[in-house]
Amino acid sequence: MSGILQMTPAQKAHVARLNAEIANLPPDVRAQIQENYDAGQVAVLPLPYWSAVRFQGAVAAGPPPTVTIDTTTRKAFSYAQGQPMTGAGFLAAYGNATEAETNLLRAQETRDNADVWIWGISCYLTQDSEPALARKVWRETSVSIALNGTQSIPLGRLEMFPAGGGLYGAGVSGIKTPSFDNAGGGTDNGAGAILPFMNNGNPMSASFFRLQQPFKWSAVGQGGSDSSLNIGFTPQRQIVETCGIIRAAGAGIAAFTPPTTAGQFGTFVDIIVRLWCVSVAKRSSNV
Numbered sequence: 001m002s003g004i005l006q007m008t009p010a011q012k013a014h015v016a017r018l019n020a021e022i023a024n025l026p027p028d029v030r031a032q033i034q035e036n037y038d039a040g041q042v043a044v045l046p047l048p049y050w051s052a053v054r055f056q057g058a059v060a061a062g063p064p065p066t067v068t069i070d071t072t073t074r075k076a077f078s079y080a081q082g083q084p085m086t087g088a089g090f091l092a093a094y095g096n097a098t099e100a101e102t103n104l105l106r107a108q109e110t111r112d113n114a115d116v117w118i119w120g121i122s123c124y125l126t127q128d129s130e131p132a133l134a135r136k137v138w139r140e141t142s143v144s145i146a147l148n149g150t151q152s153i154p155l156g157r158l159e160m161f162p163a164g165g166g167l168y169g170a171g172v173s174g175i176k177t178p179s180f181d182n183a184g185g186g187t188d189n190g191a192g193a194i195l196p197f198m199n200n201g202n203p204m205s206a207s208f209f210r211l212q213q214p215f216k217w218s219a220v221g222q223g224g225s226d227s228s229l230n231i232g233f234t235p236q237r238q239i240v241e242t243c244g245i246i247r248a249a250g251a252g253i254a255a256f257t258p259p260t261t262a263g264q265f266g267t268f269v270d271i272i273v274r275l276w277c278v279s280v281a282k283r284s285s286n287v
Contacts, residue, residue, distance in 0.1 A: 025278060029119050029214045033280060036115075036216075047279040049116065051076040052101040053233055054089040055137050055269040057130075057241070058262055065258050067133060067267050069239040075230040076273040080104040091263050108228040109220055112281050116217040120208040120276030121145075121155070121231070124163035125200045129269040134198065136239045137269045143233055147217060147226035158233065161209040162201020163274070170196040177254065208276050219281075231273055 022030045022044055033044065053074040057067035074089035081104065084090075085097050103111070110116045123143075125134060141158040174186040176193035183190025201207045218227040243266075249255035259266040 022278070026119050026214075029117050029278065032117060032214055032216070033278075037280060042280050042282060045114075045279045045281070047111070047116075047277070048103075049077070049111075049275040049277060050103060051079075051231075051273050052085070052088065052090075052097075053271050053273065054085075054094075055133065055141075055233075055235070055239075055271075056089050056091060056262055057133060057239075057267045059259055059264075059267055061260065062243075062245075064245050065243040065260070067130075067241045067243060067259070069133065069137065069235060069269075071235045071238055073232045073234040075232050076271075077102070077104060077108055077229050077231060080107045083107060093263060108230055110217055110227075110229075110279070112279070113219045113221075114279040114281035115219050116275070116277050116279050117214045118211065118217060118275050118277040119214045120210050121161055122163040122165075122208040122274040122276065123158060123161035123200065124166050124272040124274065125198060126270040126272060127167050127197050128265065129198070129271075130241075130266045131198055132241050133239065133267075134269045136241065137235065138200065140235045140237050140239060141233050142236055143231065145215065145229070145231050147215060147229055152232065155211075156209070159200070162207040163199070163272075164201075164203060164205045164207040165274075166199050166203045167197040168199055168203045170194050180252075208274075217277075233271070 022033050025033070053076050055069050055074065057069045060066045060068065072089070075087050078087040079085050079097050079102065081099060081102060082096050084092060085094065085101060086092055105111055121143075138159050143155045143158055143161060144152045145155055146152045171194075172185045172191065173193040173195050174184065176195065178184055178190065178193040182192065185192025216226060217229045220227045243258035244256060246258060247253070247256040261267075
């Protein structure tokens with residue numbers, strides 16, 4: 001007699017509900033969940049996970065001034081909300097993490113002590129990042145994943161991880177100085193300053209790095225060792241970018257002042273790492 005015929009009516013009802021919850025998942029992820037949890041009382045939740053990393057440059061006055069990014073590994077998911085983000089490359093002065101940086105409640109651990117099955121990764125370039133640094137960060141940086149705190153698995157180059165979201169195109173600013181041939185936006189009824197937006201990849205929902213097989217980020221204390229996640233970003237060479245020198249305003253000449261301190265606009269590249277995943281947790285007795 002087959003396994004399904006040996007189930008109780010309650011177990012059959014649960015399996016039917018589980019199959020409905022995972023119907024829209026990739027086939028390999030669906031198969032892993034069915035194999036690992038069978039008729040167990042679990043709830044499946046398509047909950048995304050995210051974490052920010054920063055490639056912070058050190059500023060040298062020169063002349064000419066330079067911004068230098070070192071080869072330290074920046075680790076996404078190495079901190080939780082309310083914790084410092086220095087392990088992810090942020091300066092201590094930036095402050096502690098909020099939900100804008102991560103949705104982890106414990107560093108490197110899943111929410112609600114659930115198992116998380118990961119089948120894709122996106123790396124979203126924030127629009128306040130410095131483009132001149134970003135192009136070199138994308139060229140020089142390798143990406144790896146570790147699920148047990150020690151063993152690191154190389155995944156590829158940063159340029160292989162597009163993002164399915166973010167700002168796209170250009171916007172009109174009402175506060176930045178427009179070119180000489182344009183009036184200001186808003187009250188001056190002009191085009192204003194045009195601010196193009198930079199993206200890595202086409203910002204469509206299906207734009208992400210697909211893992212060849214899903215990774216299981218295990219709940220703590222469930223008999224597995226893969227319960228401590230971080231994704232590492234390591235520049236393989238030191239990145240040095242030369243800044244323009246300071247320029248005073250004059251007739252027909254706009255002033256220019258390069259950054260002088262680490263943390264200022266123009267000295268960093270920020271990446272929001274998103275996991276394409278599903279959370280599988282023991283079903284609550286209350287729902």
